Amino acid sequence: MSWVIVSLAAATMLAMALVLSFVLGWANRAFHVEVDPRVDSAIEVLPGANCGGCGYVGCGEYAEAVVENNVPVNLCTVGGKSCTEALAAVMGVEAEVSYPWRPVVHCGARYADRLGRTVYKGEQRCGPANLVTDIQGCTYGCLGFGDCTRACDYDAIHIEDGLARVDYRACVGCGACAKVCPRNIITMAPFKQERMMVVECSNLDAGKDVKAVCKVGCLGCKACKRTSGMFAIVNNLSTINYDNYTRENLESGLLAARKCPRNRLVFVGVPSEQDILAVAEEDLPDVIEPDFKTSVDDTEWRG
Template sequence: MGWVTIGLAAATMLGMALVLSFVLGWANRAFHVEVDPRVDAAIDVLPGANCGGCGYVGCGEYAESIVLEGAPVNLCTVGGKSCAEALAGVMGVEVAASYPWRPVVHCGAHTSDRLGRSPYKGEQRCGPANLVTDIQGCTYGCLGFGDCTRACNFDAIHIEDGLARVDYERCVGCGACAKACPRNIITMAPFKSDRMLVVECSNHDAGKDVKSVCKVGCVGCGACGRACEMFTLQDNLSCLDYDNYSLENLEAGLIAAKKCPRNRLVFVGTPSDKDILAAAKEDLPDIVKPDFKTTVDDTEWRG
């Protein structure tokens, strides 16, 4: 009797297995979705950092968008030019010329440069601190609590003496630091050269008000704009017109940098050997290996 029971159970299990196999086979055929092999090829080309710098959730979504929606192949900031060329090969298209995007911190004030500071014992993060009105006199400047540092997966931005500084040798341009900054003083900009001349301030207040809260902030004197057409004064703040940024205009830009009374026009980026030799002959206001960029409105190029 026991053998009969065991046999019936085994037959039942076998029958169920056959039925389920048939159902799964039918479902596989009925709901099968063809995947373009170029998607897998694109995923293999991408670095797999899933940093979101391209504007997509991860490399897989970006690969699908390239193949299925015709997204540009040059959006991967981590992979750079070689990755764009490889993706163009997968898609059989020409890759458009582009510049690497890198963050710029639009503030040059270290702790000792900031006036009107008040003791702050709250959570040591920029987000909560930004809600405190009197934490420091300048309501535009870097808070220095390192939200950007914690957001970076590449150890490419650090707080030095209360100011965020970018290590461009490590930076891949993912944009995480810019997204983390509650004051939007870190912006992403296309670097037309290894070193870029930028405006290290984002304060829109009148000159006398800037002097009352910061020792180095832009006072809106307009000297840079009179010396070089790349600079314009917008709402009391010197701004760089990136469309006019070129090597031809850079000589005038150097003159403008020398005329700035607050030394807020500085070079940021990674200098080449040629740049270092050239800079050794120039009396420039500041040349820094870490880089900054500032903008209260992160949709605009601020210089």
């Protein structure tokens, strides 16, 4: 009798296996999605950092966008020129030139330069601290609690004396630091040269109000604008017109930097050699401007 039960169980299992095999085979044919083999090839040449610097969630999504939507092949800041060329080869297109994009910190005030600072005992992060309106006099400046440092996977940005500083030799341009800064004083800028002149300030207030909260903030005095056509004053703040940023105009730009009473026109940079692409024919944007936020811009008021 026992052998009958065993045989029945074995037959039942065999029948179930045959049915499931049939169902799985049918499902595989019915729901099969044809994948362009170039997607796998594109994924193979990407660095696999999944940093999001290209604007996509990860390397896989970017690879699909390149193959299926003809997205430019030069968006990978981590892979640099070699990655651009490899993706171009996969797609059978000519490698498009691009600038290496790197972060710029639009603040130069260290602890000793900040006026009106108060003792902050809350969570030691920039996000929560940004909601406290009186943490420091300048509502535009770097908070210095290191959210950008923690966001960087390449150890390329550090807090020095309360101020974020970029190590451009380690930076790959992923943009993680710019995305996490609650005041948006870290912006991504195209580097046409190894060293680029920038304005190390973000305060949009009038000069007398800047003096009240910072020892080094831009006063909007227009000395730079009068000296060089590279500069413009926008909302009381000096900005650089990068369309006029040429080697020929740099001489007047250097003179303007020397005339700045607050020494806020400085050079930053030195990307790695592999990131300096052939950009002679590419146009620079007119002005590289941060999208500044103050302590209260994202506050939801109740009452």
